[in-house]
Amino acid sequence: MADTKHELDAADGNENDAAKRPRYDPNSDQGNGDASGLESPLSGFKTTTVLRDSAREKNMFIHGKLNDQEAVIILEKTPIREDILLELFRCSRLNLDMSNDIYRTYQLQPPAHLNEIKTTVICPATEKHVKKYQLQETYLVEESGEDYRSITLPYIQSQSFSVQWVYNILDKKAEAERIVYEDPDQELGFVLLPDFKWDQKQLNDLYLIAIVHRRDIKSLRDLNVLHLPLLINIRKKGEENIFKRYGVTANKLKVYLHYQPSYYHLHVHFTALSYEAPGCGVERAHLLSDVIQNIQLDYEYYQSRSLSFPLRADDGLLSKFREAGRL
Structure with a gap:
């Protein structure tokens, strides 16, 4: 995962810094380890269409291009595990949405390492892959x-x-x-x-x-x-x-x-x-x-x-x- 500085540089559009960073090959085995110091493998992804999304299952299937190749990306929110609850409650930021008698709702913002999104990349993707994930x-x-x-x-x-x-x-x-x-x-x-x-x-x-x-x-x-x-x-x-x-x-x-x-x-x-x-x-x-x-x-x-x-x-x-x- 890229460190915070790299994420901020990308958000600010600092093209010179981005050009200096090593390119990340999505077809290599680098994604199995630490990607700090490397440009995100998805930084070049351009969305064509959202094939399907589910609020209940908390996932999204997106078709687009990655480094000029057809690609399908699957985003899935990871489950909340019992073993992280203590850290989740201690280290997250809470923003109050609503308070009424005994009821309160918040937007909880956990630390980055507790807020992962499982990401599957299929590249190059064929027409069959696109159709497979399209809502029909x-x-x-x-x-x-x-x-x-x-x-x-x-x-x-x-x-x-x-x-x-x-x-x-x-x-x-x-x-x-x-x-x-x-x-x-x-x-x-x-x-x-x-x-x-x-x-x-x-x-x-x-x-x-x-x-x-x-x-x-x-x-x-x-x-x-x-x-x-x-x-x-x-x-x-x-x-x-x-x-x-x-x-x-x-x-x-x-x-x-x-x-x-x-x-x-x-x-x-x-x-x-x-x-x-x-x-x-x-x-x-x-x-x-x-x-x-x-x-x-x-x-x-x-x-x-x-x-x-x-x-x-x-x-x-x-x-x-x-x-x-x-x-």
């Missing part, structure tokens, strides 16, 4: 097994849905230090690491992802009886290692798969039962325990069963369902 209407689609084979699968195969970033994790080329646990078996194994939605500072919103080593399973639709050992292994070892690392028991976890998934490489979500994670609703989330039991009852359950899922108005798959007369 959604529609519930009911997909039969035949719909999957004739509509969804050909569409997936025709698109360039890159999962290289997933392979980078599995090959330890990126995020290796974030891996909480790994079962290296190439048939039954997986890596377990925190989702970026979780700041890893409190357990109420615990969120981890198990990514399988196998590269031939795209989604729930590919699962059959041959994959039961893999699914059982993920559930057992995932729950065991979350308990070892964080002390959270299995009966306080939601363990589920998304359909449609956000990327087509099999992965399983582990979230705190108390956390209403994005995509955990019944229209998209399938409990891993249910998936295992369904396959035990019918070995090809997910090849024949109709599955419902939401699609955004601009989703190409929605267009394919419309063209096929399925909406």
